[in-house]
Amino acid sequence: MHMAHLRKHEQKTLLALKKRARVHVEKIAEISGLAHSAVMRAVLTLSEKKLIKVQEQKQLIVTLNPEGKHHAKRGLPERRLIDSLIKLGGKAPIEKAAKDARLEKKFIPIALGWLQRKGWATIEDRRKLKALRRKPAKGADEKLLSILDEKGSLVAEELEKDLRSAVAILKRRKLVEIREKVLREIELTGAGQKLVKKRLQIVEEVSQLTPELVVSGKWRQVKLRKYNIEAPVAKMWPGKKHPYARFLDELKEKLVALGFKEMVGPPVELSFFNFDCLYTPQDHPAREWVGVYYVKSPKRGRVDAYKPIVENVKRTHEEGWKTGSTGWKYRFSIRDTQRLLLRAHGTALSVRTLLSEDLEIPGKYFAVARCYRPDMVDKTHLSEFNQVEGIIVGEDLTLRDLLGVLERFAIDIAGVDKVKFRPDYFPFTEPSVELVAYKEGYGWLEFGGSGIFRPEVTLPLGIKVPVLAWGLGVDRLFMMKAGIDDIRYLFAQDLDWIRRMELT
């Protein structure tokens, strides 16, 4: 052990003990000029290093309570009563003596009790007091009271024997407070003494290298304190993307790499785009309140910008128009097309794209669209979610190409090992195909739904080439990746979980 391995306040503490036997912590603080808390910290580490010994001593500190203070100033009740009795000639009625003593009523019984116990007076018939002593001497209790009044507090252990017993009496009379204090006395151990003798001079020791030390060159004269490098440190949380948002970002990148352009559009949508253009009949249960959120006010938007299209869609629903279809055979309401709702699927965006002047043929489009369904939010349902879907428009696109797109997604996006295709159903596609993919560690998962838009969808929009439509079940993919089985974690409100989520 070398002095320089100690911190500055540890060194100062040791030096304060030099040539002294036991020293109180307070005294060390005084000698060394260190703060009390610094001495305490030093004492702790020095005793761990066995350089000092700490003797703990318990002390009882006695102080007066308010009633005690009162009596200290005015005298104990029995003293006040005996004084007045003696003045009255040694014999008087209790009331008279108490009145002359100006003794508060509540103290009269106490005074009478102690007068008799101390043998100073006795009570005769007809409540008369008779003094038994002419001038009773001051008792230890009274002495203690006045010392306490003068000094404020006393250490019980330091008192003489009679005063110490008076402490017990006053405690019983509930005139003093007694609290315990631990007194620490410090002395050097043999090792401590050796160390102090060996080295008297304090070496400047520094924990933080400062710009001043660096620039001035003073760093050469100081000792940079050794750290406990294994000590735990404060936690830090970097700024991060939300894990699900990050996953969607990567997905967008992959789709862009496959040649897809992103579509964006309004979450408050016209029924026209959400349903009518997608050949969903107006009386279909999917359009009822249990299937889709409607806007309370304003109820309706405008479709006048799409007038000829609305007419085509109307006739297609009613009797098939030029599409070769029988149609749904009912009366189509243009008013119903204007009804505003919260987009129920991203396919509404595909319809807008097909109607857009910027539509490119061939063209590939995708959207990560916020969609809404009137579900109670629980472990497996959300009222609001993201759908990843899109279209491919081009001459000569076929069912084979649709399968090719799905296979490509499965490999490039989900990195799966095997794919399988199954017949599926969507009101707006025929044929419809579901993609089932196998991924090692995950098993089979339904990864996407797709189809070729029905002629009842494309022809009224003026699209004469095939349109392949696809949607990817990315929520489940993310949940498996993130190891969660509660869909609410896609919109997690749990900051700690988000912070701890590893980036993979």
Place this chain on the structure above:
Amino acid sequence: MPTIEVERRDFESLLGLELPGDMEELDDMLAYVKGEVKHLDEQEIHIEVKDSNRADLWSVEGLARALRGFLSLEKGLRDYVIAGSSGVNVQVDSKLKNIRPYIGCAVVKGIKFTDMMIRGVMRLQDKLDLTYGRNRRRTSIGLYDFDLISPPLRYSVAIPEQVSFVPLDFAEKMSLNEILEKHPKGIEYGHIVRSHAVLPLLSDSKDNVLSFPPIINSNDLGRITENTRNVLIEVTGTSNETVLNSLNIMVTSLADRCGKIFTAEVHYPYKERKNAVTPQLETKTMHIDMADMNRLFGFKITMKEATVLLGKAGYGIGKTRKNSITVKIPCYRIDIMHPVDIAEDIAIAYGYNKIKPRWQRLPTTGSTSSQTQFCNLAREIMVGLGFQETLTFTMTSPETLQTKMNKKREKVVEIANPRMVTLTCLRNWVLPSLLEFLSHNTHVEYPQRIFEVGYAVVFDEKAETKTRNMAKLACVSTHPNANFTEIKSCLDALFLNIGLRQWKIRETTHPSFISGRTATIHFKDREIGIIGEIHPQVLNNFELKSPASAFEINLEELM
């Protein structure tokens, strides 16, 4: 999507085949009928049928019928033969013309019902009423024990308070009015007919009530039990075609249970429609062009192959020409609207997994939208400033948007049919979502710095959707020393890094922020956002424990 519960042994006997025990194998087999196993045990299989337009697949009989074709156990059209006339005549009242004008009837005789079969028939009926019947508005079905009924039948109208009968699952007689008010089905479906002064009623020659369409059957006659042998099926509705279609689905399903089909005669008083014999089980026809089919598939199927595949899918073959086939569509395929529907069946019969996928390299260039690109820029800077991104719902409540934010009530885009009290409208600013997020995390380590680039929806009379969607950036910093200076530094850093120079802030007052520590943010004299220290009342409202400073800006104004 309907889920069909089938008894394994029953399903196997209808199929004439032992089902695979393995779930995956069974799934692969059911894929032909767009079915998926949802539950599997020794006795029962629950199959979800994805096609909500294929009413013929919503029963175990229908599933077995379709599968037998795909599995080559049966080929081509299944014949449904009329055994004869049931002798039932139905007289229709002209007053029904504007209420519920059409009815179709049939009798199926000689069925041995089991409990499972009865439940299956009831579920098929319910599903048809719900989906194909448009929740009974378009069609509704009634089933009766034929032996308890005395034909001829009258489909007429009744004055609601004058007619009473014991409705299904009730013990006492109720008037039609009482049924509308008290019977669960009356409450559920009453709206379909309530506005009429007189209501539809089906009764027999002894004035026994069969049913009050489309609400409820009679408890005495309209109940199928294990003792029932002969069933009267009746469908009423607003369209003759859909009435007959619904009837076909029911009749063919019961006929697959070895029932014999007998017709009824409906006498209409309407000018444009005279008497009709129902059910009408004739096939319809549709022409398909093989060149069109092959163009759709992307691979060649010969005429010969096509006829085989059509047979597997349950179709009949009419005339074939050089490149086209006249397809006979069975009477239960009420979903066929266009040749593409038949095309899909050909492809399914061919086998999706036999088709070789092709990835076409189309000459397109991919890109994210300019909106996404700008939003990503803002996100990148916020992450760099040490903020954690959050993802919250755009749906919320005026309570969160206004009350908790200390703001006066204002109009927001509200939902007409909310499902939860906490999700009743779309947000018009993002900051409340962030404070709500923080309210769930008061026990988590501080400092907490979060942001979101999300959208908010505001009214816009000029837009076709009367609303406008705005991408917004909101961020909050909360910890014991959070203050205006800190968040202003962040705003400063953000604007500096997106190259925005001409911005200013102007002191303002806002009920959500502490006055004297709040400012509006301006870019080229347009107000684009707000910055400040969150008002302690707002912190209390969200039960937040530390001071918080925040800003929100409209990114649309900067793009």
